[in-house]
Every structure is written in C-alpha cells, then in structure tokens.
Amino acid sequence: MSTLTDAEVAHFLEFGYIKVPNAIPRSVCEEAERECFERLGFDMEDQSTWSMPRIHMPSTKHREVKDVSPVAYEKMCALVGGEHKLKQPCTWSDGYIVNLGVRADDPWEPAGPDCPGWHVDGDFFLHFLDSPEQALLVIVLWTDVVHQGGPTFMASDSVPVIAKYLADHPEGVEPNGFEFQQRIRECQRFEEATGEAGDVYLIHPFTLHATSQNVLRKRRIITNPALILNEPMRFDLPMNELSLVEQKTVNALGGVPFKFQPTRERERRVPGQKQMPKSSM
Ligand SMILES: [Fe+2]
Numbered sequence: 045m046s047t048l049t050d051a052e053v054a055h056f057l058e059f060g061y062i063k064v065p066n067a068i069p070r071s072v073c074e075e076a077e078r079e080c081f082e083r084l085g086f087d088m089e090d091q092s093t094w095s096m097p098r099i100h101m102p103s104t105k106h107r108e109v110k111d112v113s114p115v116a117y118e119k120m121c122a123l124v125g126g127e128h129k130l131k132q133p134c135t136w137s138d139g140y141i142v143n144l145g146v147r148a149d150d151p152w153e154p155a156g157p158d159c160p161g162w163h164v165d166g167d168f169f170l171h172f173l174d175s176p177e178q179a180l181l182v183i184v185l186w187t188d189v190v191h192q193g194g195p196t197f198m199a200s201d202s203v204p205v206i207a208k209y210l211a212d213h214p215e216g217v218e219p220n221g222f223e224f225q226q227r228i229r230e231c232q233r234f235e236e237a238t239g240e241a242g243d244v245y246l247i248h249p250f251t252l253h254a255t256s257q258n259v260l261r262k263r264r265i266i267t268n269p270a271l272i273l274n275e276p277m278r279f280d281l282p283m284n285e286l287s288l289v290e291q292k293t294v295n296a297l298g299g300v301p302f303k304f305q306p307t308r309e310r311e312r313r314v315p316g317q318k319q320m321p322k323s324s325m
Contacts, residue, residue, distance in 0.1 A: 047122040048288075056123065056288055057295065059200040060248035061181075063239060067116040068184070073241035076186045080140045080265055091261060097145040098255075103137035109269075112136055116184075116244045120271060123246055124179050125287030131176075131272040136184060141268055143194035145261040152259050155197035155234035161254040162199070162228040164206060165268070167219040167315040172306045173210040173293070176273035180289065181247040185239050186265040194258035195238045196266070198251055199231035204296035206250035211297055214307045228252055248292050279304050 052062045077088070083101065087093040110117040117134070121127040153159060164171075166178040189195050199205075205227050210217060231252065237245050247253075258264055277290050280303040286294065294301055 048119055052119070053288065056248070057292055059233075059235075060203045060251050060292060061198065061200065062119065062123075062246050064113075064116050064119055064244045064246065065239070066242050067113040067244040068242040070240075070242055072112075073186050076138065076140075077241075077263065077265055079138065080142065080186070084142070086144075088263065091144075094144045094261075097143065097148065097258070099140075099142045099144075101138070101140045101142065103139035106133075106135035106137045109134050109136050113244060116246070120180060120182070120246055123288050124271070124273065125290070129273050129275070129287070130179070131274050134271065136267060136269045139267060140186065140265050143255070143258045143264040145258050146194060146255060147257040148259050148261050150257060150259075152192050152257060155199075155236060155254075155256065157225075157228045157231070159197060159254050159256070162224045162252045163254070164222065164224075164250060164252060165270075166249070168313050170216040170218060170308070170311040170313060171210060171222075172214070172216050172276070172310065173207065173304050174276040174279065174306070175310070176276045177270075178249040179271040179273045181245075181249050181251055181253065182269050182271055183237050183245040183247065184267045184269065185237075185241055185243045185245075186267065187241050187263050189238050189264055189266065190260065190262060191236060191238055192257070193260040193262035194264035195236035195256055197254045197256050198235045198237055198247065199228060199233065199253070200235050200251065201233040202227070202231045202252035203248050203250045203292055205230045206252065207293050207296040210250075211304070214305065216306065216308050216311070219313055224252065248289055250293070250296075
C-alpha cells in the first residue's frame with residue numbers, strides 16, 4: 045500500500061497537515077461543480093443568478109472515499125495509523141460548502157487573529173484530547189481555490205495551543221468552549237488552503253481554521269467530511285507505535301508519551317445548539 049513520502053511525514057509533523065494534489069480527477073470535479081450549480085438553481089457563468097454568497101448544502105449521496113480518491117484514502121489511513129482504525133463506511137458526500145462571494149464588498153483582510161470565525165471542527169461531541177470523533181480535518185477542493193477567492197484560513201501552529209487546552213481540561217470541552225478568539229492570539233503562522241480542483245487537504249484535527257472572504261467572487265466549492273476513529277487516540281505507547289496524528293499531539297505536549305484519562309463520560313452534543321460558527325469554512 046502506498047503511504048506517505050518522507051517529505052509528507054516531515055511536513056505533517058511540522059505544520060500539522062499535508063496537501064494531496066490531484067487526488068480526484070479534474071473531470072470528476074467538473075461534473076460535481078455542474079451538479080452543484082444545478083441543485084442551487086444558479087447559472088455557473090452568470091453571477092447575477094448567485095443569490096446567496098454562501099450555501100452549506102445538505103448531503104444527498106455518499107460514496108466510499110476509497111472509490112472517489114484511492115490516493116487520499118491511503119494517506120488518510122497512513123496518518124491515523126491504518127485502515128483498521130477508521131470507522132466504516134468511510135465516505136464523502138455532496139454536502140458542498142459553497143462560497144460565491146463571502147464579504148466580497150469588504151476590503152480583503154489577510155489571515156490573522158482578527159479574522160472572525162476561528163474554530164476546530166466537531167459541534168456534535170464533548171471534546172477530549174483523545175476524542176475519536178474527529179480523526180482529521182479534511183478539506184476537499186472541488187473547484188480551484190485561490191488567494192482572495194475564499195480559501196479556508198488555517199493556523200498551522202495551533203495544534204500545540206489546542207492540545208494544551210484539552211490536556212488542561214480532562215473533564216472535556218464543549219464545542220464552543222475553547223474561547224477560540226483567545227486561542228488564535230497564541231498563533232503566529234497563518235496559511236491559506238488554496239489549490240486546484242481535486243486537491244485534498246488532510247489536517248490535524250486541532251488545527252484552528254476559519255472561513256475567508258471571496259472578494260474575487262470565484263466559484264469556490266469544497267467539502268469538509270468527518271473522519272471518525274473506532275477507538276480513542278492513544279498517547280501512552282512508544283512513539284513508533286503511535287499514529288502520526290497522535291505523534292503530533294505528543295510532540296505538542298513535550299514529546300514524551302503519556303497516559304490521558306478523561307475524567308468525565310464521553311457525550312454527544314446536538315449541533316446548532318452551541319453557538320458554533322454556523323458555516324465552518
Ligand atoms: Fe470547520
């Protein structure tokens with residue numbers, strides 16, 4: 045099974061993410077874009093028909109990731125420690141997150157702590173350091189995504205910030221309980237998830253990210269599929285027995301494996317009741 049290159053491993057451990065280029069054929073993405081606009085009832089080529097700047101569409105169909113993008117699937121498995129760790133079926137849907145001109149009339153504001161909406165994903169569970177519900181933050185680019193055209197902002201040095209917060213709260217953290225706008229002030233490294241249609245970002249789940257403006261009014265379509273583990277993460281094994289996601293967390297907290305024990309039951313939460321940013325990308 046093809047896995048990660050040395051460069052991808054090094055990049056993930058340093059920056060908390062990898063970008064998988066050409067993970068989906070461009071022709072498949074173009075078909076998805078056409079379908080998306082058909083469902084919206086907008087004309088792709090006529091901006092006057094784009095009556096909403098942002099739409100988070102419901103999912104109508106799911107496909108196994110291994111069929112849509114074998115290469116992304118293999119790399120996802122490699123990052124989390126193997127296919128057996130992933131809850132099946134592992135699927136991607138057509139629940140597109142469409143940005144056709146978010147805050148397009150405002151001056152472009154580069155990624156930084158003053159941008160609104162920083163968060164980590166997972167509005168449906170009480171968060172622990174080892175939570176299995178969010179194995180990776182995945183961003184699938186179904187269109188080209190360019191600077192100033194609605195790229196997701198990422199703080200690529202935020203894993204230690206969120207890891208420390210979760211380690212300090214073994215009783216769990218509510219989805220809206222991280223005080224994100226304070227946490228983001230502890231970060232300095234900001235990046236944009238730009239790329240071409242078919243590129244896929246695989247990102248450590250503790251990475252703070254935020255929607256951005258689309259001042260160019262480009263057609264920007266992504267999905268943000270959840271990836272769930274069968275069991276909680278482990279941090280108490282020798283480093284070479286931990287997944288890369290787990291290693292990144294251990295490194296963020298001093299580099300020495302340790303035992304993490306939640307002090308409260310794992311609990312589900314109902315999305316939408318916790319004042320999370322409504323649209324996450
Ligand atoms: Fe998000």
